[in-house]
Amino acid sequence: MMHCFDMLYSPTLLETQYQSNELQRETQRDAYEFRKLGEVKVLGASLSIFCCRIEWALKHKGITYEYIEEDLRNKSTLLLKSNPVHKKIPVLLHGDKPVAESLIILEYIDETWRENPLMPDDPSEKAMVRFWAKYVDEKCVISAWTASRTKGHEQEKAIESTQESLKLLNKLIEGKTFFGGETMGFLDLVVGSLPNWIKFIEEFVGIKLFDTKELSFLHEWAQRFTEIPIIKESIPMKEDLLNYFRAQQNAK
Amino acid sequence: MADEVVLLDFWPSPFGMRLRIALAEKGIKHEYKEEDLKNKSPLLLKSNPVHKKIPVLIHNGKPVSESLIALQYIDETWNDNAPLLPSDPYLRSQAKFWAEFVDKKVADFGRKVCMTKGEEQEAAKNGLLDCIELLEGELGEKPYFGGETLGFVDVTLVPCYGWLSVYEKFGNFSIEAEHPVFIAWGKRCLQKKSVSKSLPDQQKLYDFVVQLRKRHEIE
Numbered sequence: 001m002m003h004c005f006d007m008l009y010s011p012t013l014l015e016t017q018y019q020s021n022e023l024q025r026e027t028q029r030d031a032y033e034f035r036k037l038g039e040v041k042v043l044g045a046s047l048s049i050f051c052c053r054i055e056w057a058l059k060h061k062g063i064t065y066e067y068i069e070e071d072l073r074n075k076s077t078l079l080l081k082s083n084p085v086h087k088k089i090p091v092l093l094h095g096d097k098p099v100a101e102s103l104i105i106l107e108y109i110d111e112t113w114r115e116n117p118l119m120p121d122d123p124s125e126k127a128m129v130r131f132w133a134k135y136v137d138e139k140c141v142i143s144a145w146t147a148s149r150t151k152g153h154e155q156e157k158a159i160e161s162t163q164e165s166l167k168l169l170n171k172l173i174e175g176k177t178f179f180g181g182e183t184m185g186f187l188d189l190v191v192g193s194l195p196n197w198i199k200f201i202e203e204f205v206g207i208k209l210f211d212t213k214e215l216s217f218l219h220e221w222a223q224r225f226t227e228i229p230i231i232k233e234s235i236p237m238k239e240d241l242l243n244y245f246r247a248q249q250n251a252k
Numbered sequence: 253m254a255d256e257v258v259l260l261d262f263w264p265s266p267f268g269m270r271l272r273i274a275l276a277e278k279g280i281k282h283e284y285k286e287e288d289l290k291n292k293s294p295l296l297l298k299s300n301p302v303h304k305k306i307p308v309l310i311h312n313g314k315p316v317s318e319s320l321i322a323l324q325y326i327d328e329t330w331n332d333n334a335p336l337l338p339s340d341p342y343l344r345s346q347a348k349f350w351a352e353f354v355d356k357k358v359a360d361f362g363r364k365v366c367m368t369k370g371e372e373q374e375a376a377k378n379g380l381l382d383c384i385e386l387l388e389g390e391l392g393e394k395p396y397f398g399g400e401t402l403g404f405v406d407v408t409l410v411p412c413y414g415w416l417s418v419y420e421k422f423g424n425f426s427i428e429a430e431h432p433v434f435i436a437w438g439k440r441c442l443q444k445k446s447v448s449k450s451l452p453d454q455q456k457l458y459d460f461v462v463q464l465r466k467r468h469e470i471e
Contacts, residue, residue, distance in 0.1 A: 085353065085386065099345045101352060111341035123328040127316045134318060135302065168302065 038095025040065035043079050045072055047236045047244055049141070049197050050102040051090040053189045057106050059230040060184075061113045103133050106186060118186040132172065132179075133190045139165040140194060144209060148201045155207070162198070162209050170218040177224065188225060193236050195222040200241035257282035258310040260296050262289055264460050266359055266411030267319040268307040269450050273407050274326045276446035277334045320351055323407060336404045350390055350397065351408040358383045358412050365423040366461050369470060377423045381430065388433045395440060406441060413438035414451035418458050422465075 040058065042065055044051030058065050070079055070089050082091045082098035092099045092108065099108045110118045119126055143165060147158035169191065173179060179187035195210060195218065202209050212219045225231055259275065259282055261268035275282050287296055287306050299308045299315035308315050309322040311329065316322045327336040337344050361383060364376035387409065391397055397405035416438070420427055428435050441447045 085349075094342070097342050099342070099349075101349055104345050104348045104352070107348070108341050108345040111344065123325050124311070124314050124316065126328065127321050127325045130321045130324070131302075131316075131318055134321070 038097075039093075041093040042067050043070055043076075043082065043091040043093065044068070044089050045070055046234075047241055048089060049193045049236065052234055052236060053102050053192055054090045054092060054105050054109070055234050056189050056192070056231060057109045057118060059234075060118070060189075061109065061116050063109075063113055103130075103137065103190070106189065110186070118180070118189065120180075120185070129179075129186050132169075132187055135165070136169070136187075136190050136194065140169065140198075144198050144201055147207060147209065148205050159207055159209060163211070166198070166210065166215055166218060170215045173221045174217045176221075178221070184225065184228065184231075191221075192225070192231075195219070196226075196236060196238050197241065200238045200245075203238065203242060204245055255281075256310075256312050258285060259283070260285050260287055260293070260299065260306050260308040260310070262287050262306050263452055264457055265306060266362075266415060269411035269414060269452075270319045270407050271307050271309060271322055271326070272450035273402075273410065273446050274323055274336060276450055277336075277402060277407070277444075278326065278330045279333070280326070280330055320348075320355055320408065323351075323404065327404070334401070336398070336402070336407060338398075338403070347397070347404040350387070350405045353383070354387070354405065354409045354412070358387075358409065362412055362415055362419050365419045367465065367468065367470060373423065377425055380419065380423075381427065384427065384431050384434050388431060391433065391437055396437070402441065402444060402446075410438065410441045410447055411451065413441065414454070415457060417454045418461055421458060422461065 040063055042051070042054050042058070044054065044067060046069060055065075055067065068076075068078070070076060072089070075087060079089065079091060080087055082093060083089075083100040086100060088100070090100075090102055090105060092105045094108075094112070099105050106118065119129060140162065143158050143161035147155055147162055150158060178184045179191060198210050201207070210219075226235055257275070257280055259268070259271055261272070261284060263286060272284075285293075285295070287293060289306070292304060295310075296306065296308060297304055299310055300306075300317040303317060305317070307319055307322065308317050309325065310316075311325075316325045323336060337347055358380065361376045361380040365373060365380060368376060390405075394400075397403050397409070413434075416427055442451070
């Protein structure tokens, strides 16, 4: 290290410092580019409304990946090692690096592979997308799940909460082709298979959650969304869910 | 055009504290508006009609709700100094993961330690200790979760450190005894002016919870 003050301000040292910073930036860029080339794996469960988001995002960006189906009653060593905190799917493995939590994985995918962006550029628009994505997961999904597993007053509250939250989503999509605008974006992937899943719960449990007339904009969006080829090939449909869970019930 | 920044907040809120710290770290001039949660202002109800909760950041008339979302907004908008998130996508994902973990688990356990009793309180105490242990593992040898400087996870978690003695009093347990690494990290954060001026006095917090418990008839 240089101790002499004269040399601290010498052009030679400044040049060296600049070159060293440049080299650091180049090394970081190279490491980043190299990492982009790493193998991509998705640990998932084929009927999960969270996992399909990940596959859609990767397909949307043309990323090749290996899909590994997890048996959630007998979780693999790889899953437990990759997501030791929550032990849940989906997990994205990029090279040897695991990323967990579907919304965080989606942002990681969008930031790593910049083609066909899912998020808007503007920070306040991004904040709105994140707000509604969180709302879907914390209100719509949790209420519907609670409604499917409870009875009596608790179930009534959960049904009302689900219906109210879906009305808000319906208002949000009113007048738009997709949540992302003219083309699908982040929020479309997040809302994704929610209508199918909710209709499955309705039929399986025998409750009313999705009023097609009242939620006409959301219903039409769901039909448009499901027609997109990469979505169509891996969206959990109501029939698939019914078949699976009825078989589970009969096996008991 | 000068930026107009308003923070709708409630002084004991650990969620609001996160935004206070971030705004201070980045030197962002703003107006702080204290909300009376029993009598929410029209501005709050208009700015966060879905949840009607604080904190809300209002930037040039545009509101941003949910503290972690607002933190990211602050980081992306005022990106010229004191970055909270790293630029590498993988490191960003890890920071977001741990911030979500803090947001969903630590704050909730902390609240339950203060506001419940018996078995529910015991479970919350153990839950909180488990979380702190996991977080200590994540911190490792680093001075901050963000590395050499305060980062996203530090800002998200340090308000819970600000509530620590209150958790200990109501839970009747010592977090300090079992988790010196966490305590050392907290003290290190408190040395930063942005943190120390954003966390309320612990006695004031304690008195606030005493009143809250009385109102909810917990004893």
